[in-house]
Amino acid sequence: xxxxxxxxxxxxxxxxxxxxxxxxxxxxxxxxxxxxxxxxxxxxxxxxxxxxxxxxxxxxxxxxxxxxxxxxxxxxxxxxxxxxxxxxxxxxxxxxxxxxxxxxxxxxxxxxxxxxxxxxxxxxxxxxxxxxxxxxxxxxxxxxxxxxxxxxxxxxxxxxxxxxxxxxxxxxxxxxxxxxxxxxxxxxxxxxxxxxxxxxxxxxxxxxxxxxxxxxxxxxxxxxxxxxxxxxxxxxxxxxxxxxxxxxx
Numbered sequence: 001x002x003x004x005x006x007x008x009x010x011x012x013x014x015x016x017x018x019x020x021x022x023x024x025x026x027x028x029x030x031x032x033x034x035x036x037x038x039x040x041x042x043x044x045x046x047x048x049x050x051x052x053x054x055x056x057x058x059x060x061x062x063x064x065x066x067x068x069x070x071x072x073x074x075x076x077x078x079x080x081x082x083x084x085x086x087x088x089x090x091x092x093x094x095x096x097x098x099x100x101x102x103x104x105x106x107x108x109x110x111x112x113x114x115x116x117x118x119x120x121x122x123x124x125x126x127x128x129x130x131x132x133x134x135x136x137x138x139x140x141x142x143x144x145x146x147x148x149x150x151x152x153x154x155x156x157x158x159x160x161x162x163x164x165x166x167x168x169x170x171x172x173x174x175x176x177x178x179x180x181x182x183x184x185x186x187x188x189x190x191x192x193x194x195x196x197x198x199x200x201x202x203x204x205x206x207x208x209x210x211x212x213x214x215x216x217x218x219x220x221x222x223x224x225x226x227x228x229x230x231x232x233x234x235x236x237x238x239x240x241x242x243x244x245x246x247x248x249x
Contacts, residue, residue: 052182054121055223059186060233062220064241066248075214078244079113082220085240088233089222091119096217097191098203100168105154107168107192109144110185111200117145119223120186126151127162127177134176135196138210142199144173148181150192168193171202186221 015022053059065071074082079094095112114136117129125148134141144166146155155161165172173195184190200209200217207213224233 051186052122052180053186054119058224058226059221060224060230061186062222062237064245066245073216074218074220075216076210076218077214079218079220081244082222082240085243086222086233086236088224088228088236090225091115092220092222093119094197094218094220096197096200096209096219097189098195098200100193100203102154102166102168107150107154108189109168109193109195109203110191111195111197111203113197116194122183123180124177125180126159127175129177129179130194130196135198138198138208139201140198141196142171142173142202143176143196144168145177145179145194146175147184147190147192148179149184149190151178154192166193168195169203173199 063071063073074094076094079092083089083092093113093116095110095116098109098111100107100109112130112135114130114132114134117123118131122129124145127145130143130145134143146161146166151157151161158164161175162177164175166175167173179194185194195203197218198210204217207215209215209217222233224230
């Protein structure tokens with residue numbers, strides 16, 4: 001303790017005599033530590049901790065760009081056409097990110113097609129996952145699956161949460177399940193909840209995803225069949241996208 005106190009006094013004297021130098025050293029160390037922490041976080045998320053889904057190496061996400069480099073997502077009809085025109089993929093799901101408030105809390109969620117949990121091989125900690133029937137008809141199934149951490153932190157790990165109502169964007173959704181611990185979606189940004197894609201009109205103030213304007217809001221994730229190489233799958237997607245965008249000069 002005596003030695004530590006002497007070190008502290010020496011450090012304070014040095015700071016008084018050369019505050020600019022001391023602040024520069026402290027800032028340099030802080031920036032270095034921050035950079036290393038951020039780098040490790042990214043490496044840990046993408047390399048050291050594989051995504052806890054079925055066969056993640058066969059999953060690929062798609063978007064297309066125009067000649068100016070602007071990126072675009074897909075419409076609902078284009079998503080439905082994807083599997084018909086791309087035989088290299090055994091299955092696919094579509095998703096769309098949304099933001100919502102629930103009892104004053106901000107939540108970030110994902111609207112997904114009905115085969116999302118089945119395709120990823122994700123079970124549930126409580127209740128059931130979303131299924132195909134939940135996303136069969138626009139606006140018909142206001143149900144939601146909560147992230148495990150969201151269930152813990154926002155709903156106090158309520159064991160009876162399944163069947164209760166959660167208000168999102170001023171509209172009640174029935175909680176049908178809680179995702180397993182450790183699963184927060186495929187992206188770097190975790191999802192607090194998952195709801196059927198067909199409930200889009202309750203979240204977005206813009207054009208209806210299933211309306212006549214067909215806004216480009218969907219990302220598509222497909223699973224390459226084992227008998228196809230990645231190059232073959234890429235070639236097929238490139239040809240399909242060329243046909244898809246032929247009337248968009």
